[in-house]
Amino acid sequence: MMAAAPAVATRPAQRLSRVLQPTVVVYLALVLLLIAGSILVGVRGGVLLDQGGILNILTRSTALGLVAIGQTMVILTGKLDLSVAYLIGLCSLIGAETMAGDPGMIVPAVLLTLACAAGVGLVNGLVITKLKVNAFIATLGTALVIRGYLESAYSGPAGEVPRAFQHLGYARIGPIPVSALLMVALAALAWWYLMRTKGGYHVYAVGGDEEVARFSGIRTDRTIIKVHVLCAVAAGLAGLFLASRLGSGAPWVGVDAGYDLESIAAVVLGGTLLAGGRGGVAGTIGGVLILATLDTIFDDLGVTPFFKDVVRGAVLIIAVALYARRRGVLR
């Protein structure tokens, strides 16, 4: 019955656009970068993709990847979350302090951390939907509040993570860290949620046009709250991962790494539209890998951090300009 032959005319165009999906472009760019990087590093007598290099790229991608998965969902609804950086620090502390070195407390600590993170996400979502505060301001406000708490309650790393939990951060299979696998698994889950479930459809709908979504009977507020909670939980996971790497909680671990803006950059680099409604997790992971690969290449080349910043900024702008070009052409 699904007959409807008329689709024929549009098929080639669809196929073309599927081939040129930003996701595909991102991974193509990643491959090119790896090749170019290997050559550059090779010229200087190193090897980019040896065991250590792969390990490096993947380890570096993990924390940012976790946050960026959450950020993707938020951005898909046309919002953004600037509170993740402070939240990561907060969550690493909650986790590490609850565990306090006791392996028996791992599960309660993880649950508690994620619950707290979800709470923060809930506040973000409620402020945005019920108080009608622009997401930029709402999450910036939350970030300031968390920062205030961290500043007054902590003056350095605190808590202690038991060894058993540290395996999360260090265990690996060959050159592949287990945590990176977990991150990819989470990305897959997020991908399934966004592409296959009703909730995911509504995320795209809200991002496409909130008004239209509401008129169509979607509970837009709920969707927005949900993505903020999911994003905060993803940040919570990143916090826990970092705690397992660091052995304790660290208040500024998220801020120092600039995970707020960097996660947004990764998402956009991955081809997700900042305005929402288009894009996805697969691209984001590509974006994260590109950033991590760039870092690794620069480290191998011994480039100064200032130069890295310049390149990162340029890559971000150029990539997004290319997407915009492509979109213009296809239209």
Add this chain to the structure above:
Amino acid sequence: MVVTGLTDEAPLVRMRGIGKQFLGNAVLRDVDLDLRPGEVHALVGENGAGKSTLMKILAGVHRPDAGSVELGGSEVAFGSPREAQAAGISIVHQEFNLLGDRTVAENVYLGREPVRRGQVDRRRMEADTAELLDGLGERGISPRTPVRRLAVAQRQVVEIVKALSTDARVLAMDEPTAALADHEVELLYGLVKRLRERGIAILYVSHRLREVFDLSQRITVLKDGELVTSKATAELTPDQLVRHMVGRPLDALFPDRAAEPETGAVRLAVRGGGNARLAGIDLELRAGEIVGLAGLQGAGRSAVARAICGVDPFTTGTLELDGRPVTIGSPRAAIRHGIAFVTEDRKGDGLALRQSVRDNALLVRRAAFGRARGLGALDLAALLRSVTLVARGPDQEVRYLSGGNQQKVVLAKWLAVEPHVLVVDEPTRGIDVGAKKAVYDLLRGLARGGVAILMISSELPELIGMSDRVLVMHEGRLAGELPAGPSEEAVMTLATGHATVEAA
């Protein structure tokens, strides 16, 4: 969910004493309305009369400040469109409510995606959409196409399919034909009849009186938010209806044509114009005449307008203004050459909705001419009066105006630059008879003052009534030219490509 047995005595929807205020202004006062199963109930009135508002109250978008809504005998109070939908009330909004980046099927089932084993059942969704589209006779739309790629008319079809897909008992349509060409309107007629036979109650808002008489069994007239009358269609004549709506009898709808249009100097001439959407466009517009541009939806009428006005310029051929060849590569260039362009999508292209009437009316002047405006002083009040705008004042934000009044603001901003050539694309879309007449008079007045006008309209009677000549398009080319007052058949023959007549 069958209602065939119900008689006239049992309305499915009973709205009583509905009142609604926006920002302290009463837009509805004590309005009653009954909807019976299997009945098309037309709701008419001038722009801003409150039709859309009443419909939105029924559909749960707004809550009434006063009065009650009963559905099937029990009182309901919908807090959201979702609740209304669940109760079987579905709405086709006046403005589009589609997501450009999602497919047709995803749009149709938006918010109600069928789920199978925790996942959205995409296949079923697409199959059902295809079936619904088939039922409408729309074979040109694939359920998997992103809506962004559809033309306006196709989007309207998707809107209707979306409303139908809910198995609604009550269907409210707010100007569903505003963007449709006549042959598509025919399809819609058939569709509405079939829905009626299924026992669905239909509330139908339209400014096209012909449709109202063709389709409805009952007509309710609103004026300034109050109920004027509610009568069986059979008891009303078009003249009476217009009198109810406007409050006075309306004499001849279309103003007299120009006495001798051929005598005007050629203002604008296109020779061999073409671009991605068009080929071999040859046309001349003379000072003082109104040239109609007819064609089916998608024939390229808007494309011609956009090309002349520099939005999607011609890539081949020449364009002459007052006998001098010019290149027009941007809207700015067009405007500075005295060409004005009233676009068909007023919300998307025409208005800065959150700005005041004043800022919108002055927009083109400021945008195209800046400081060194080679224009005379402007009497804003007179300008707004000339388009018979109804607003609280020049500081009112345009988004709070009714659709028709918004259209008048669009006209006003173009008139403010005193154009020599005026291209109007669907200038009366969504505006009431009274306002339409005002627009007609306005256009004719401009023509008399020496402006050359190219008018596009999907309402054939209007196009025929207004034009001094009619050009007809078919698939991106001019299929022929007809003199003043052609028959609808003549136009349609050319438009459907059944004949080509050499241009005179």
Add this chain to the structure above:
Amino acid sequence: MTETLPTSRKSRRVRLADGTGPVLAVLAVLLVALAFAGPAYSEPAGYLALLKRAAPLMILAIGQYFVIVSGGFDLSVGSLVTAEVVIAARLIDGDEGATVWVIPLLLVTGALVGLVNGLITTRLLVPSFIVTLGMLLVLDGAVFLWTGGSPRGALSEAFRVVGREGFEVPLLGAVPWSVLLLAALVVAAVLFMRGGTGRMLVAIGDNETSVRLGGGRVERLRTLAFVLSGVSAAIAAILLGGFAGVSAQVGDGLEFRVITAVVLGGVVLGGGRGSVVAAMAGALTLEALFSLLNLLGVAGGLESAVQGVIIIAAVAYASVGRIPFRTRRST
């Protein structure tokens, strides 16, 4: 709803006040609170000092307002301020004579950075959030790449006059030059926004297409907004460098602070609504708040928490409370 008619005096006033009300109320409360909290605020000198301190942020707010109201973001102003100060110090290097050409050069640099932001945003169709985020990274990296990691050189006395010194006025006492400059810029900004170009910027933020079809040079106007923002950053840098001398941290966090200020003034992110006076009032409010918290001896941590809560509350009030507020006005 029936009169068609014209420009009454009353309605003109309404337009000027649109969105300005709430922030002015908050500002008034803060100023009164300041008078109670600190003896210095019982005389004009105290308020002049406040204005002097607020001047850079208020000037940045003017620039940021142009960008925001036309539908963009400028995240690069913070790093631009830092870059300008560092550039000034290196170029002047203590040489009084150099001041004369360095100041115009700084203004040109600011304009150039804005021009690049604007051109990439409008010609390459990259969202301004991303462009300016990239620019932030590039500037951060490039300027220190140039100076070798930390500021070099020194500012001249002449350079520092505007940011630091004042002139005597009979009743008021010493009026800082920066306050005079601020006043001039305020007048200029208000006049600009009343003119055609200003109204066009707002209209672009509301509906870009309508302006383009109306013959407006959208790209140029939006670029102009970025240029003005860049220039405002240059002026702010001159004031800040003058106020406190060379530092590698002058601009840190200014981008978020100024966006907060503008939004606090009721300007809607995404464009199309808000007044420039309100944006500046937002900046002044923020500075008054900091001063008050400081006077009350609120500790560092609490300070940012309070700031977070207040911006959320203010924006929530403005958006949830907007409708009743408007109603009162319009009846």
Add this chain to the structure above:
Amino acid sequence: SDLPADPGAAPSQAPGESTGQSEFFDQAEYERQLALRDATPEGPADRPWEQALEPEMVDTAQYRKDGPYEICFSNASVDNPWRQVGYKTMQAEADLHDEIAQFRVLDAEAKDDKQISDIASLTSQDCDALIVSPNTTATLTPAVESACDSGIPVIVFDRGVNTDCPVTFIHPIGGYAFGATAAEFLSEQVGEGGKVLGLRVLPGVDVLEHRWAAAEREFADSGVQVVGAEFTENDSATAKSIVSDYLQREGQIDGIWMDDGTAAVAVLEAFEDAGMEPPAISGEDQQQFLQKWKDEGLTALAPTYPTYQWRTPVIAALKILRGEQVPSEWILPQPVIDDSNLDRYLTAGMPPLHYGLCGCQEMPGFPQRWQ
């Protein structure tokens, strides 16, 4: 797993550290540092970066190796002028030694997590010695431990780690000494009941926390009134505003205690702009502060946290690779700049944020390389 071996019974606390929500005060360490100020350093007097206070030498024969060497360095960041000057000095030091074939550096950009991978990555390459300047004490401990386990000599400097597995830990006397010296000077200058304002950079950095902890104690002991302690985030404008506010609130401030001299000049200007005499002030060995001090004859003192300590790790690495003994805890002297030796540390023409105690004055390329 790359998880470092369980430290097990190994001493989990390096001196001066405390875990938990730190009250950053450790009485024993405090006393030790105060005493160290008066100890006589061993080593060449004109090369304080090679001197050591109360060294306990360890044998390094096990690391002995023939050159040329590849020395690796995991840097926390170069995001402030102090680290910039230090890093330049370190590179200059590395250039001095021909036996260093390669000096490989990874910069963690202030990210703990990145530094952990950096250390792991350097460990897995063929470095002959690894120098680490940790971003955060507690969090980098495991990474440093695992580097030690790999068998290469590890040298830690500046901030410490909570393990004594590195061959040597290089640092100046420490924060307590710094803070206390400044506070003693100010107490003396302002007298009992005098008003002192503390200007700190940011919370949570242990070295900085120690400075303030010692100062607070000293002020309390000598009856000085601390009117406030504020964080400036190293921003001169913030610092200047804060001081102006305090001047308004307090009317008068007799002394300024700073744990970082970056904003010292701006702070003094706040007094000038308010038409007041400059207060007694403690800053740091930063060029612009020293310059102003000299030009205006301030009542000032600059306890230092010398950047010359960046030279020492390279020297230590070479000693270790040559099998020479090094102190297990290499405590460098921490000179104090006062009116008497001000001229020695002030070199005209250096950038405003240059640090006088870079120990670089005699190195090749001075001063251009540091300008």
